[in-house]
Amino acid sequence: MTNFTHARDLPAIVVAIGFAVVARMMGAVTDGGAIAGVLIAFVLMLAGGWAGFAPLLAVFLLTLVTTRWGYARKQRLGVAERSRGRTASQILANLGPASICALPSIWAPEVAEVLLVGALAALAEAAADTVSSEVGQATARGAYLITSFRDVPIGTNGAISIEGTISGCVAASIIAWVGAGFGLVEWRWTFVVAFAGIAGMFLDSFLGATWENAGKLGNDSVNFASNVFASDAALIAAILVQRFTA
Numbered sequence: 001m002t003n004f005t006h007a008r009d010l011p012a013i014v015v016a017i018g019f020a021v022v023a024r025m026m027g028a029v030t031d032g033g034a035i036a037g038v039l040i041a042f043v044l045m046l047a048g049g050w051a052g053f054a055p056l057l058a059v060f061l062l063t064l065v066t067t068r069w070g071y072a073r074k075q076r077l078g079v080a081e082r083s084r085g086r087t088a089s090q091i092l093a094n095l096g097p098a099s100i101c102a103l104p105s106i107w108a109p110e111v112a113e114v115l116l117v118g119a120l121a122a123l124a125e126a127a128a129d130t131v132s133s134e135v136g137q138a139t140a141r142g143a144y145l146i147t148s149f150r151d152v153p154i155g156t157n158g159a160i161s162i163e164g165t166i167s168g169c170v171a172a173s174i175i176a177w178v179g180a181g182f183g184l185v186e187w188r189w190t191f192v193v194a195f196a197g198i199a200g201m202f203l204d205s206f207l208g209a210t211w212e213n214a215g216k217l218g219n220d221s222v223n224f225a226s227n228v229f230a231s232d233a234a235l236i237a238a239i240l241v242q243r244f245t246a
Contacts, residue, residue: 009046015053016041019060024085028064032088040091040099047102048116051184055120056095058178059127062171066131070138079137079155093220094130097227098122101235114238116179117189121234122227124175124197129204129226131171136164146205157219158209172197192237200230 019041020034029037044052067081074080102119105112136143136154140161143154152159176193179185185193204226211217217225 012042012045013038015045019053019057023060026064027085028060028067029085029091030087033086033091036088036091037095040095043099043103043106044119047099047105047112047119048184051179051182052102052116052119054182055123055175055179055184056098058175059095059123059130062127062174063130063134066134066138066167069134074134074137074155077137077153077155081134089220090223093224094126094227095123097224097231098126101231113185114235114242117185117192117238118231118235120176120179120185120189121193121196121200122231123179124172124193125200125204125227125230126223127175128168128172128197128201129223132160132164132168132201135167136161139163145209146202147209157212158205158207160205168201169194169198172201189234189238192234192241196230196234196237199233200226203229 016038020029020037023029023037024031024034041053041056044056046052071080098119101115101122105115108115136159140154140163143152143156143159143161143164144150145152145156146158146160154161173190173194175197176190179193180187180190204222207217207222207225208219212219212222
């Protein structure tokens with residue numbers, strides 16, 4: 001059973017708290033967001049060791065850079081991220097599924113490989129969704145509703161752009177490569193992780209164009225559902241690959 005005498009528990013909690021403090025001091029998260037970040041970082045490091053922290057850090061850096069890229073233009077468009085940082089609900093919606101997926105691997109190492117593939121896919125989706133939105137809002141000349149491809153204002157729920165879509169695909173791939181490069185998953189899973197993350201990104205846009213615009217779901221709910229979808233898609237793919245290649 002995992003307890004705080006375990007060799008990596010104390011370093012994990014120290015790094016998790018330090019990471020959250022830095023993010024809070026930079027204004028990237030609120031107090032609640034920082035607390036949520038501590039929990040998520042701690043779980044990922046318990047499940048994957050230091051390798052579990054690397055893709056989380058990559059998501060944070062990608063989010064930080066792209067959120068502040070073209071900020072003046074985003075303010076003019078009225079789509080700029082709030083200056084006080086991301087809240088606990090935003091952090092949990094975007095990163096919570098990764099920690100939930102990874103958590104059982106702490107006690108069930110025999111299925112850790114599959115679970116960590118799912119967790120990494122959730123992080124890939126979070127990066128893809130955020131980067132596609134932020135880069136699209138900062139650079140795109142036009143946006144199109146994913147359900148009809150008609151022109152809509154930049155920043156509309158469910159709107160996509162060429163610039164944003166390409167950037168989101170690159171972001172998902174970066175998270176997959178970081179996870180494999182640091183040893184969280186094997187390199188053979190990078191395509192599964194990247195494609196699951198990209199699929200979740202498109203689902204996020206679809207739900208935004210339909211249920212969110214109809215007032216049936218909020219933005220956090222859309223993000224959470226898309227994140228869970230990416231994780232589940234990767235889990236199913238990983239289970240099938242293992243079964244047919246065993």
